[in-house]
Amino acid sequence: MNLFLDALAWLTDPAHWTGPGGVPARVLQHLAITFAAVTAAAILALPAGILIGHTRKGAGLVGAIAGAARAIPTLGLLTLLGLALGIGLNAPFIALIVLAVPSVLAGAYAGVQNVDTDITGAARAIGMNPRQVVLQVEIPLAAPVLIGGIRAATLQVVATATLAAYTADFGLGRYLFSGLKSRDYAEMLAGALLVAALALLLELLLAAAQRTAAKRIAAPAPGKSAAPKPDSPREKEPV
C-alpha cells in the first residue's frame, strides 16, 4: 500500500472538498488564523521595533525578548494556555502571536537601525521632524528587512497554526489530529501536504513583496560605490 497515493486519492475525492469540514473551508480558516496572528504580532512588535531601531536604545532588550520568546516551546505554551483559557481559539491565537513576535520585532529593529545615518542625518538637517524621518525615510528604506521579518513570522505561524486544531475544530490541523486518532494516515498526509502548499504559496507572495520593496531603493550615496550609468533604465517606475 502506498501512503502517498492514498493521500492523493484523499485529496482528489470530491467529498472532501465540500461542506464545513471540506478543504476550502479549512484552508480559509487556516489562512484566517495565520493572518490574524501575524497582524496582531505586527501591531505589537512593529512600532516597538521601529522605535528601538530609530532611537538605537534598548537593543539588548530586543535580543533578550526575542531569544526568550524563541525558546518557548509553542506546544507547551498552548497546553498551558489551553488549561487556563479552555477549549476554543483563544489559546492557539495567543500562542501563535508569541511565536510571531520575535521575528517581526527583530526585522523591524534591524531594518530601521541599519538605515545609513548619513541619510537620516541629512533628512533631519534639511528640516524633517522625527516623525517625518521615521515615516518618510527610515520605514521606506527599512522595508525589505522589515518585510523579511514578517515573512519569517508568517512561515512559522502558517506551519504551526495546525496546533489550532488541538483545542478547537479549526484549520488544516484538524486533518492531522483526526487522522492520527482514527489511524487514517492518508488523511494526515493530505493535511500535511495542504499545509506545505499553503506555506510555499505565502512564501512566494512575501518574497515577491520583499523584492518589490528592495527595488524601490536605488543605489547608495556617491563616493561609497560607483553609481550606475546615468542612462541605465529603471526597472520599475514608482507609483
Add this chain to the structure above:
Amino acid sequence: MIEFETVSKTYPGHAAAVSDFSLVVPSHRTVVLVGSSGSGKSTLLRTVNRMVEPTSGRVLIDGEDVRERDPVALRRSIGYVLQHGGLLPHRSILDNIATVPVLNGTPKRQARTAASELLERVGLDPRLGRRYPGQLSGGQQQRVGVARALAADPNILLMDEPFGAVDPIMRRELQEELLRLQADLHKTIVFVTHDVDEAFLLGDEVVVLREGGVIAQRGTPAEILGAPADDFVRDFVGADRAEREIHITTVDGRSIAVDGTGRPVGVLAP
C-alpha cells in the same frame, strides 16, 4: 548676518572641539572655514542650524538667538549641502529637490515644477528629474544637493565639504557653478573645506582654523596669502610652496609668469 558669540563645544570625554569661537558672517557674503580634521569646522557649521548645540556661547541669525527658534522650522529656513549629497535614495530627483517646499505645504505639482527649474539652474538636464539618486554620477548628485538646498529660497546656505568626494575636474566645475550661482543669488554662505585652494577660490573672506576651533587668521584670500599671521598659517596655506611664488620672465617679447619650480603658469596680460 550670522554671528558666533564665544561658541564652545565639548563632547564628553574629549578635548574641546571648539573653544571661544567668535565670528560675524556678513549678509550676502561667502565665508569659508578652512582647517584640517579636528579643527571643529563642521561642528561650527552645524551650530547654525542647531544640528549641534553649543556647550556655551550663542549663535545669532539677524540678531536672533537660534536657540529661540524651533529647530525644525529653523532648518527648513536654511539651505544645507552635505559631502555625500545626503539625497533620499528612494525618491526621484525632483521629489528630493521638492522635499522642503512640500514639507512647508507647497502643493506637490507646483513644487515639482519649481524643482525642474532649479535643475536647470544648477546646470542639469531637467529630464534627469525622473531618475533616482543612485542613477546619477557623484558630481550630478552634488548639483542636486545644491538645488535641494536652494528649493525653499533660503537666505543662508551651509555647505559642509560639498565637493570633497568628487574628482578634481568635476570639483572645479562645481566650484565655478557655485560662483556663478552666488553672483546671481547673493546668499549668505558658510562653506567648510579642508582645501585651501577651494577656500581662496570661493571665499570673500577665509577663516583659517587650527585644532580645537581656534582662529589662526581671518581675512581676504589676498591678505592671508600676502601676510600669513604665523608659521601655522604660512605652512597651512603653503605660502612658502614653490608653486605660490610667481616670477615674470620674458620669452620672445612676451611676459610669462613662472612659478618657483620653473613651471610656466600663465601669460601676463598686456
